[in-house]
Amino acid sequence: MKVRIHRGAAEIGGNCIELEAQGTRILLDLGRPISAALDENVPLPNVSGLERGGDPSLAGVVLSHPHIDHYGLIPQMAPTVPLYMGEAGYRILSEAAFFTGAAVLPRPIGFLRHREPFEIGPFRITPYLNDHSAFDAYSLLVESDGLRLFYTGDIRAHGRKAGIFEELLRRPPENVDVLLMEGTQVRANSDGTERGPSERDVENDCVGTFRETTGAVLALFSPQNIDRLVTFYRAALRSGRDLVMDLYSATIAAATGLATIPQAQWDSVRVYLPRSQRSRVIRERAFHHTDAVRARRIYPEELAARRGELVLMFRESMAREFEVAGCLDGAHAIWSMWPGYLQQPSGERLRSTLDRLGIPLTIHHASGHAFVPDLQRLVSALAPTSVVPIHSFAGDRFGEFFPRVERQPDGAWWPV
Ligand SMILES: [Zn+2]
Numbered sequence: 494m495k496v497r498i499h500r501g502a503a504e505i506g507g508n509c510i511e512l513e514a515q516g517t518r519i520l521l522d523l524g525r526p527i528s529a530a531l532d533e534n535v536p537l538p539n540v541s542g543l544e545r546g547g548d549p550s551l552a553g554v555v556l557s558h559p560h561i562d563h564y565g566l567i568p569q570m571a572p573t574v575p576l577y578m579g580e581a582g583y584r585i586l587s588e589a590a591f592f593t594g595a596a597v598l599p600r601p602i603g604f605l606r607h608r609e610p611f612e613i614g615p616f617r618i619t620p621y622l623n624d625h626s627a628f629d630a631y632s633l634l635v636e637s638d639g640l641r642l643f644y645t646g647d648i649r650a651h652g653r654k655a656g657i658f659e660e661l662l663r664r665p666p667e668n669v670d671v672l673l674m675e676g677t678q679v680r681a682n683s684d685g686t687e688r689g690p691s692e693r694d695v696e697n698d699c700v701g702t703f704r705e706t707t708g709a710v711l712a713l714f715s716p717q718n719i720d721r722l723v724t725f726y727r728a729a730l731r732s733g734r735d736l737v738m739d740l741y742s743a744t745i746a747a748a749t750g751l752a753t754i755p756q757a758q759w760d761s762v763r764v765y766l767p768r769s770q771r772s773r774v775i776r777e778r779a780f781h782h783t784d785a786v787r788a789r790r791i792y793p794e795e796l797a798a799r800r801g802e803l804v805l806m807f808r809e810s811m812a813r814e815f816e817v818a819g820c821l822d823g824a825h826a827i828w829s830m831w832p833g834y835l836q837q838p839s840g841e842r843l844r845s846t847l848d849r850l851g852i853p854l855t856i857h858h859a860s861g862h863a864f865v866p867d868l869q870r871l872v873s874a875l876a877p878t879s880v881v882p883i884h885s886f887a888g889d890r891f892g893e894f895f896p897r898v899e900r901q902p903d904g905a906w907w908p909v
Contacts, residue, residue, distance in 0.1 A: 494637040494909045496671070499538035500526065501883045502903045505677050506562030508884060509538050510644065513906075514637035517614035520554040521633060521644050525565025537569050546571030552614045553577055555605075557646030558623070558630030559586050559717070568596035577613070579620075579629035580604040584748040585717060591779060592741040592770065605631050621661055623647070624654035626861030628719040628749055634666045640909040641666065643875060644673040647884065650867035651691035651859060653720045658867070662874040671909050672877035674895075676885030677862035683887070685894045688864045690857075692720055698857040699728035699827065708823025709800040709815075710734065711807035711852065713843075714830055716742035718861075719754055721829055726755040726762070729804045737763045737796070737805045740770045743786050763791040767811045793818035800824070809843040816850065826854045865894050872896065 499509040506527035512519050520540060529535050542548025556564045556578035564586070567576065578601050590597045603611060605620035612618070615638070620631040625647045633644045643666055650658040678687070690698070703710050710729075714721045722742065729736040736755065738746065743757040743764045757764045764786040766774075774782055783790075796803065797819040805815070807826065815821050826847055834840045847854050863871070872880060872895050879899040882888035891898040901907050 494635075494640045494642070495906050496642065496673075496901070496909060497906045498673075498881075498883060498901055498903055499540070500524070500903055502901055503886070503888060504528070505884050505886055508557075508563050509540075509566075510673065510883070511538075511540055512616065512635060512637075512642070515615040516550055517552050517616070518550055519552050519613055519616055519635075521635070522557055522563040522646075523554055523566045523570065524560075524562040527562050535566060537566055543570050543574060546573035552616075553602075555613075555618060555633060556582070557633060557644065558582060558625060558627040560627045560630075560647065563646070564598070567598050572599040575603070575613075576601045577603045577611075577618075578605060579631060581749055581751070582627070582629035584750065585628060585745055588744050588748040589717060589741070591777070591782070592744070592773070607631075619666070621666075622654070622657050624649050624652040624658045626652065626718050626720060628717065632661070634669075638909075640671075641669050642671045642673060642909050643669045643877065644883075645675050645871070647675055647677070647861060648871075649861055649863040650870075651688075651864070652861075653692050653723055655691075658863075658871075662870060665874045669875050669877040670879070672872065672875055672880045673883050674868065674871070674880055675862065676868065676882050676888065676891060678860065678864050678868070679882070679885050679887045679890055679894065681887050681890070683865060683890065683894075685865045685869075688866065690859045692724055692859050695721070695829065695857050695859045696724045696728050696731075699725060700731045702825060702827060702855055702857065703728055703732035703734060703804065706823065706825040707801055708825070709796070709820055710804040711824055711826040712804050713807055713826060713828050716745045716806070718830075719746070719749055722746060722755060725804060725806075725829070730761060734802050734804050735761045735763055735799075737765050737791055737803050739806050739808075739811075740764060740766050740774070740782055740786065742806050743789075744782055747785065757786040757789045762789065764789045765791050765796065765805070767808075768814055769810055793820070796820040809839070809846055812846045812850065821850055821852065824850075824852045826852050828854055828856045829858050832856055832858065869894060
């Protein structure tokens with residue numbers, strides 16, 4: 494079995510790894526680089542059969558999780574290339590496409606299930622469910638020719654599924670030859686001991702801010718970050734508030750297919766239909782979306798009257814209608830995404846809108862990626878023959894924190 498990292502050896506995002514055994518090839522992830530602008534044309538990696546199809550030696554693409562830096566180039570590949578991913582992840586991306594305008598992915602021919610191996614040609618693949626900020630995320634064990642590569646995908650140990658990370662350490666795959674490990678938190682200035690807030694810390698910090706706020710709490714986080722949805726729901730409950738989802742968020746929560754994720758039908762959850770989403774539903778005649786939450790809708794008069802009892806999922810584009818509704822007196826905004834976005838044009842627009850309205854902005858956020866001490870525990874548990882960095886801007890520093898590191902550059906084939 495041999496390996497070629499097309500992208501990701503020296504950056505965070507754009508992951509794409511090609512594996513070859515016995516003349517058959519598969520890809521792990523096909524991501525868009527994070528550095529690419531939304532309207533930028535990013536060519537597919539140079540993989541035979543990927544763009545035009547018709548090359549039977551390309552047997553499939555396996556996606557670790559539904560984050561754009563891991564699947565974003567899928568709409569550009571030939572739809573005849575077989576696709577494998579998590580079933581809930583596929584449902585989430587399919588439902589999100591209606592609201593975001595993103596391309597719909599081709600229907601997968603196989604779905605990943607926790608610790609259930611399947612075969613693609615000479616490759617035997619075992620998915621391991623992960624703790625990550627994307628729902629339905631997996632690490633992938635790939636076996637062929639008697640060799641084993643374990644690709645972490647994106648992984649962490651401090652989210653709501655931390656238990657599954659600990660299970661991986663307790664029951665790791667054995668005899669791993671190559672550990673292809675993400676290192677988002679391995680940075681140029683890391684000393685290897687840093688830790689940041691956990692998902693529980695975010696919940697506790699939110700409870701503090703919710704209780705101090707007299708008006709509405711405006712919550713800014715990705716509706717596809719289901720861990721964070723649970724965190725905000727729990728913090729709302731603990732501070733005596735209702736969580737008001739927008740229709741997009743309510744639709745994604747339903748798409749998880751999990752009864753343990755906060756749903757529109759729950760007590761303490763209501764659904765608001767922002768103007769932009771209402772226009773879209775009417776334009777596309779997609780009334781099944783609104784019918785599904787009809788009994789749980791909340792309207793502007795109630796938002797204003799009960800603003801001190803509500804946590805509103807919010808985007809800058811909703812500021813004007815909330816202002817007109819009179820529900821922003823005493824409001825406090827909570828940013829719960831990567832803080833770097835606040836420096837980008839959309840973040841600057843948000844900050845200037847909040848400034849104009851006199852609304853304070855507080856950051857409560859936890860990373861989707863494991864801290865170095867947790868990665869060290871992972872390496873110890875798997876005890877691989879070699880550790881190859883991916884999804885990091887500081888692969889050159891892996892050797893200071895982990896044993897048996899072998900860096901591989903983008904574009905070169907190497908044997909497992
Ligand atoms: Zn990710």
